[in-house]
Amino acid sequence: MELKNSLLTQNYTFIEHEDNIKFNAPNHFKIIKNATDEVLAEINMQEGPIKENGVNGCHNEDLLAIVLTRLEAFQNSDFKCRENAIAITKIEESLMWLRKRTVDRELRGVEGTHIV
Numbered sequence: 001m002e003l004k005n006s007l008l009t010q011n012y013t014f015i016e017h018e019d020n021i022k023f024n025a026p027n028h029f030k031i032i033k034n035a036t037d038e039v040l041a042e043i044n045m046q047e048g049p050i051k052e053n054g055v056n057g058c059h060n061e062d063l064l065a066i067v068l069t070r071l072e073a074f075q076n077s078d079f080k081c082r083e084n085a086i087a088i089t090k091i092e093e094s095l096m097w098l099r100k101r102t103v104d105r106e107l108r109g110v111e112g113t114h115i116v
Contacts, residue, residue, distance in 0.1 A: 023048045051112035
């Protein structure tokens with residue numbers, strides 16, 4: 001299934017994910033080059049809680065950390081700009097909220113499980 005989002009450009013690549021979603025969200029993604037339909041990257045996200053399924057994929061925080069690292073490198077180059085600085089701040093904020101969610105689940109003793 002093709003990922004659709006009005007904020008994404010699809011001039012060069014597009015993203016697909018599986019049709020049959022398990023564990024409440026898509027888990028397998030492909031980034032595909034428009035011109036040739038070549039798969040440039042495949043990303044497999046964690047499927048299910050770690051305590052029940054083990055570590056079997058990357059996490060949201062992993063992908064955010066990758067983008068954060070790239071933007072920080074651009075900020076230390078000729079490509080430094082206000083937009084990158086704002087994006088860095090928002091990614092750091094996203095990581096903070098995801099960390100808070102994890103800490104809250106740890107404190108309740110439900111981290112890594114299906115328990116809400």
